[in-house]
Amino acid sequence: MSAVLKAPLTVEFPFTRSVGPVQSAFLTGLRERVILGVRTGDGRTLVPPVEYDPVTAEEIRDLVEVAPTGTVTTWAWNHAPRRGQPLDTPFAWVLVRLDGADTALLHALDAPGPDAVHTGMRVRVRWAGERSGAVTDIACFEPYDGDPAEPTGHSGEFADAVTGIVARARLDYTYSPGRATTGYLHALAGHRMVGERCPSCRKVYVPPRGACPTCGVATAEQVEVGPGGTVTTFCIVNIKAKNLDIEVPYVYAHIALDGADLALHGRIAGIPYDQVRMGLRVEPVWTEGGRYPDHYRPTGEPDAAYDTYKELL
Amino acid sequence: MNREIAVVAFAQSDHRRTSDESSEVEMLMPVLHEVLERTGLKTADIGFTCSGSSDYLAGRAFSFTLALDGVGAWPPISESHVEMDGAWALYEAWVKLRTGDADTALVYSYGKSSPGSVRDVLTRQLDPYYMAPLWPDSVALAALQAQALIDAGRTDEPALAAVGARSRADAGTNPHAQLRGSVPQGDYLVRPLRTGDCPPIGDGAAAVILAAGERARDLCERPAWIRGIDHRVEAHAIGVRDLTDSPSTRLAAERAGAFERPVDTAELHAPFSSQEVVLREALRLGDSVRVNPSGGALAANPVMAAGLIRIGEAAARIHRGESDRALAHATSGPCLQQNLVAVLEGDPR
Numbered sequence: 001m002s003a004v005l006k007a008p009l010t011v012e013f014p015f016t017r018s019v020g021p022v023q024s025a026f027l028t029g030l031r032e033r034v035i036l037g038v039r040t041g042d043g044r045t046l047v048p049p050v051e052y053d054p055v056t057a058e059e060i061r062d063l064v065e066v067a068p069t070g071t072v073t074t075w076a077w078n079h080a081p082r083r084g085q086p087l088d089t090p091f092a093w094v095l096v097r098l099d100g101a102d103t104a105l106l107h108a109l110d111a112p113g114p115d116a117v118h119t120g121m122r123v124r125v126r127w128a129g130e131r132s133g134a135v136t137d138i139a140c141f142e143p144y145d146g147d148p149a150e151p152t153g154h155s156g157e158f159a160d161a162v163t164g165i166v167a168r169a170r171l172d173y174t175y176s177p178g179r180a181t182t183g184y185l186h187a188l189a190g191h192r193m194v195g196e197r198c199p200s201c202r203k204v205y206v207p208p209r210g211a212c213p214t215c216g217v218a219t220a221e222q223v224e225v226g227p228g229g230t231v232t233t234f235c236i237v238n239i240k241a242k243n244l245d246i247e248v249p250y251v252y253a254h255i256a257l258d259g260a261d262l263a264l265h266g267r268i269a270g271i272p273y274d275q276v277r278m279g280l281r282v283e284p285v286w287t288e289g290g291r292y293p294d295h296y297r298p299t300g301e302p303d304a305a306y307d308t309y310k311e312l313l
Numbered sequence: 314m315n316r317e318i319a320v321v322a323f324a325q326s327d328h329r330r331t332s333d334e335s336s337e338v339e340m341l342m343p344v345l346h347e348v349l350e351r352t353g354l355k356t357a358d359i360g361f362t363c364s365g366s367s368d369y370l371a372g373r374a375f376s377f378t379l380a381l382d383g384v385g386a387w388p389p390i391s392e393s394h395v396e397m398d399g400a401w402a403l404y405e406a407w408v409k410l411r412t413g414d415a416d417t418a419l420v421y422s423y424g425k426s427s428p429g430s431v432r433d434v435l436t437r438q439l440d441p442y443y444m445a446p447l448w449p450d451s452v453a454l455a456a457l458q459a460q461a462l463i464d465a466g467r468t469d470e471p472a473l474a475a476v477g478a479r480s481r482a483d484a485g486t487n488p489h490a491q492l493r494g495s496v497p498q499g500d501y502l503v504r505p506l507r508t509g510d511c512p513p514i515g516d517g518a519a520a521v522i523l524a525a526g527e528r529a530r531d532l533c534e535r536p537a538w539i540r541g542i543d544h545r546v547e548a549h550a551i552g553v554r555d556l557t558d559s560p561s562t563r564l565a566a567e568r569a570g571a572f573e574r575p576v577d578t579a580e581l582h583a584p585f586s587s588q589e590v591v592l593r594e595a596l597r598l599g600d601s602v603r604v605n606p607s608g609g610a611l612a613a614n615p616v617m618a619a620g621l622i623r624i625g626e627a628a629a630r631i632h633r634g635e636s637d638r639a640l641a642h643a644t645s646g647p648c649l650q651q652n653l654v655a656v657l658e659g660d661p662r
Binding site for chain 1: 446458
């Protein structure tokens with residue numbers, strides 16, 4: 001077996017999230033350089049504020065402004081900032097209890113080095129130049145040796161309040177597909193279709209996933225199948241997919257390769273979309289340099305009888 | 314129904330930095346076969362199957378459905394999945410058996426952290442409004458907790474290093490562990506935590522079989538009876554919590570009956586050395602208790618399986634007659650956010 005296949009894989013997702021009234025006030029406040037907390041039934045002030053009391057679960061809506069200055073309650077020196085973190089130079093992660101608050105906010109502290117940071121030190125907010133109503137409107141904290149700043153006396157009512165955030169996430173992987181799929185992909189690159197047989201029930205799976213889902217045992221014996229196959233069922237795609245250079249309408253089909261006990265799927269071309277039918281005999285087509293079939297086309301053989309593929313629907 | 318439920322078998326993979334050559338199901342399947350073999354059961358004999366995993370670790374969508382191929386889930390079986398450590402899958406299975414709906418359960422979990430960057434992946438479980446946009450990685454959050462403990466005079470860097478050293482020395486007798494024997498304490502990863510205070514990153518899987526009442530005695534010479542099991546969660550904003558304490562662990566332990574009589578063994582899921590300090594105090598573990606004889610999560614931490622492994626290791630010691638009453642703990646989330654405690658006992662010898 002050839003070397004393990006690997007490929008970069010990036011997963012990116014921009015979640016659009018709505019906010020509740022308390023989160024909206026807090027995030028809108030950051031945009032306007034005002035920091036709001038919320039008061040609990042027993043008189044504590046939570047910053048950052050939440051919609052429900054973390055102890056009693058009581059709904060809390062009583063907003064109260066706190067100062068942009070505060071005290072570090074714990075810290076950790078990050079000498080190697082990672083992507084997405086607030087600063088790209090070494091910084092301290094800090095929990096900061098702002099003046100007027102009873103709980104602490106997580107953020108970054110811009111300091112020259114770990115010797116300049118200690119629990120109990122005084123800090124103040126450094127605001128971001130461009131603010132949109134997000135926790136990153138606080139660029140970071142910075143050391144501060146003055147008196148607590150006075151709140152501005154803000155009511156917590158804003159024009160044009162923030163109603164949601166877009167939470168962008170990106171994770172990078174080096175993906176490897178495992179033993180069975182690696183063997184399958186290597187064979188495909190050599191224009192061969194290779195499945196694996198279950199040692200127990202003898203079914204041949206293409207593509208192989210390494211295990212027989214009926215028997216729960218490893219499939220190992222490689223079996224060459226196809227290249228010819230039969231369309232068992234199909235659909236007509238009428239919506240053009242983003243980043244996909246295929247003209248609609250086109251046909252996407254389940255194809256039972258000769259010798260396989262499970263249908264795989266692929267696109268059918270080389271025939272008008274409205275002439276594709278169950279039982280149509282097809283074969284894979286590799287484009288120049290392609291590592292896998294680009295599509296399947298009719299072989300010109302007579303259609304397969306229904307009885308020959310009905311178990312594979 | 315008030316039925317006694319026991320752990321009757323446990324199996325785990327060797328935990329390694331990478332497992333490029335295997336897909337998740339290929340990594341998991343030998344563990345499933347081993348745990349079934351220990352009881353002589355086949356998939357068809359199992360009343361309920363429950364698993365724990367997270368697709369984000371390896372970046373493979375719906376990997377838990379592919380993992381089911383390794384169980385042999387067709388024709389359809391009674392099955393469930395939690396996007397949590399397998400210890401919580403075990404909790405669900407325990408509930409299912411307590412109701413009388415099933416007499417046996419297969420619980421498994423797996424994690425492949427090697428394809429991605431687990432420190433970054435775990436930021437995606439945080440509060441999406443106030444924390445996740447800052448990308449505070451798992452080591453950074455644990456370091457904030459460690460510094461709070463140091464500030465409170467509860468530990469210091471040498472004491473933390475000793476936790477890691479003891480764990481890896483104990484792992485010397487655990488062939489499945491990823492880090493064994495003497496491992497350098499290393500440089501700061503995020504100060505005050507050094508590499509030796511942090512868990513190894515790796516891939517692995519584990520599986521447990523539960524059985525009720527007489528069925529447990531049929532399947533295992535000395536079943537590890539679950540005398541109590543409970544899980545509790547803290548407020549999700551870390552700035553609201555006292556990071557030097559773990560009231561959720563204490564409450565779960567109380568509800569699981571951990572304080573009724575002393576335990577002789579404790580398997581604690583403390584991925585960071587500083588978290589063992591918090592857990593020992595919350596669980597009131599004295600010096601006579603053998604803590605993490607397996608080496609714990611500082612020796613092998615396959616994310617999503619490391620908690621289930623704590624229950625499995627504690628049960629296996631009871632099976633082997635090396636423990637009579639053991640505590641197993643699992644955690645999830647940043648800074649010991651959520652905690653599960655189980656108390657296991659063997660029949661008197």
